[in-house]
Amino acid sequence: MTEQHNTQTKNSWGAFKAMVKRDLLVQLRDKWEFVFRVAMLPFMLILLYGYILPRIGLVSNEFPNQMFPGIVGMSILVTGIHGTAIPLTMDFNVSREIEDRLMAPVNVGVVALAKMCVGIIEAWIGGLIVLPLSLIFMGNSLDLTLTLQGGGLLLVVILLASISSATLGLLVGTIIKPSQVAAMFPGFLIPLVFLGSVFFSWNTLHVTPIIQVLVLLNPLVYVNEALRAILTPQLPHMSLFISIIGILISILIMGYWGRKRFIKMAVGN
Template sequence: MATTTQPAGIGTASGDGAQVASSIARLITDAPVPHPTLLKTFGAMMAREFRVLGRNAPSTFIRAVMQPLLFAFVFAYVLPKIGSGFGTGAAAASGLTFSTILVPGLMGSMFLMQGMFGTTMPLVMEFSWQRTIEDRALAPVPIRVLAIQKITAGAIQAFIGAAIVFPVVYWVHAPGQGPHIDVTNWFLLAAVMVFSSTLTASMGLWLGTVVDPRKMQMVFAVVLLPLTMLGCVYYPWSALHVIRWLQILVLINPMVYMTEGLRAALTPSIGHMPLWAIMLALVGGTAVFGYLGIRSFRNRVVG
């Protein structure tokens, strides 16, 4: 009777393969299940933003410092030196310098520029044909958390950009033309700076998700220039009482409330808006543009 012999090693190899497969199955079964939290994921996304910001630190710093440096040099140093412009005559006799008015205005301008640029320009690149935003959308968090992270990153850049104004204006001015800052309410200053930076970042998120990236440069030219020139940067809002229609018209400009809030906190001796109106506009504007920005961001990512 013929017997069938099994080649040597086949049974052993089959047994080893089954054992390896069983070991892998056990490892998969016993592996810890990851439980990502909103806070951890949000922190990881912010850490990535800071790494990118650190790599681009020189260009970011130059972009943040050039505008206040040039304005302070021209208005607080050159014009007083040549005896022209604000800071001479009756204004100088009263002790009011243009740099005193310029500090809150420049800070408001930096909030607008840094907050909007810091939020909108990354979105333009991420929503380009490469669609790198899809990599971020794979994070185990709702899309709205990614939108809030974008607002937070832009607000931090705006806050830093506005803070740079202080040393620039203090160092760059003609003799006797330095700013007279009197902070009597630090809580008010912190609240105005936080809500101003968050408001501009929310506006940047909204613009970056509703405007065609190819038209973004035109939008910035149309939006930033009027907001800055009519945002009470170079004059307090109360000084517009002689042009009553303009004083009422500029109330639709969110930058007015930023600069007026900073004047209330930094130079309370200069006339400014009522605090309730300032905080109502800043808090309400942050809520409205934050909602619009988060909704349009989600629609853009999902669509």
């Protein structure tokens, strides 16, 4: 029995690696699509709010500092959701390419995990693309604090943020149909970003208490607040402890629900 279990584990690991590799290979073949998809939104926001508006004088020179953690968090979350959700819904509903993977002799949860892993890797790449862009356009206005301990915490938060984005992507990918992908941007990603404490800290929302409570449903709020607590502790921010708890809860809820929906789609009913 143990031997069979070991073979099963070995097979699952091999299948998981192959599935991740397959998705990355297909994505890499269209690398410019990836670069545009990941970099364009943060680039435009950085250019407008971090470079042009402060120069015109419409926002203060402090603003880039306020916005930087938010842009990093947003890039990670949006890239991860996008990287998981869109290929998932396309594979399931249009090309039905995923059927071959679902017929692999492994638990169908492995297929879901592989999809999420690709989302996580893409989320990291998304974060990495935004860093140099930010430094180039807002470098002069940034006043970042990063200690050694902060660096370690930063990696933990980025890892959690990318997992959260992949779980959210898994859930969204099992909910939306390919015909609804166009509506996903205005209907889901835009509210997620604009009410995700990207440009301001959640604490400052006390002026609109109802909105301040409602946005607590948005996982991006916790990601951005955690990044603020580490990168710009001098500015108002949610406590790091609470924001990390927030990210963890979002991972658990979205992951559980997403996995359940995925298995239902995979095995039918």
